[in-house]
Amino acid sequence: MNSRQRFLAAIRGEQVDRVPVGSVTSVATVDQMEQTGAYFPDVHLDGEKMARLAAGAIDILGFDCAMPYFSVSAEAAALGCEIDWGDKISMPMERTHPWSDPEQVCIPKDFLEQPSTATVLQALQLLKKAYGERAAIVGKVMGPWTLAYHMHGVQDFLMATILEPEKVNRFLERLMDVTILFANAQIAAGADVICVADHATGDLVSGRMYRDLLLPFHKQLTSRLNFPLVLHICGNTLDRIEYIAFSGFHGFHFDSKVDAKKAIEKVNTSAPAGQRLALLGNVNNPETLLNGKPEAAYLQAKYAIAAGVAVVGPECAVPLLTPLENLRAIRQAVVDMTPS
Secondary structure, three states, X not given: OOHHHHHHHHHOOOOOOOOOEOOOOOOOOHHHHHHHOOOOOHHHHOHHHHHHHXXXXXXXXXXXXXXXXXXXXHHHHHHOOOEEOOOOOOOOEEOOOOOOOHHHOOOOOOHHHOHHHHHHHHHHHHHHHHHOOOOEEEEEEEOHHHHHHHHHOHHHHHHHHHHOHHHHHHHHHHHHHXXXXXXXXXXXXXXXXXXXXXXXXXXXXXXXXXXXXXXXXXXXXXXXXOOOEEEEOOOOOOOOHHHHOOOOOOEEEEOOOOOHHHHHHHHHHHOOOOOXXXXXXXXXXXXXXXXXXXXXXXXXXXXHHHHOXXXXXXXXXXXXXXXXHHHHHHHHHHHHHOOO
């Protein structure tokens, strides 16, 4: 199998020749910027540079996929947020949250032609042209919960989940159209898989709140998008994996705060008959990949593989100063655990 075949088969729960290595969130680092000549913050608004840096996941790290959307701000910028695009060692951030009411939600007719969104689409086109059928090309969109954080503000939105749940529902209903529009455009541009990053993190949102407020929209989302979808949520999400298993996503990219064996057990006991939720990620970022040694990354990757994680890689967007040798250790663990 080549990298693309391997990655897509793993997402679908099919037999693979070895566990694929990769991430549906950013693996861009300063070291890769220096090797490719494509640097933050330029890459966020330059499709050629974005594609060049994203290709480092394949050419420098030896991963089975590339994902070019490094920040979480493309949609927010196109919808009217003021963005601080950061610098070489920092990610972009929203400066403003322009919508106070769901009735203000409006998708510009030129949403896909805005600089931030058009850059992602161009990068996907370039990656598809360069890597074709050899490696998997992953797109990424913000889910409606994350978009509400950006456009309404995290604190105000989370307060509304308690005090004004109907307001939350109206925001999610309207913002879901943004997710669907951008996801379809990325598939048309060349993506094989779409990651839906929806940050109902376990540190801020309970499993019950996910079930009652967000799960119904995730079910609608997956029913309207007919291609491989991977959900990404940070934090300890063990309390909602049983609900995610019924959401319709093909995969779930999860945090190291969830033990891989416990996650696999929860999926196996919760998934509907005839369905399977592929688990991705799980190697710790701050302690292991950023500040640890390659040996620690190697051992964590082996643990995840042995537990049954379908695609092994970092738990979330990696810190920009992560050493290359720590990321490469993940792939080495896979190689060493693959029967010859």
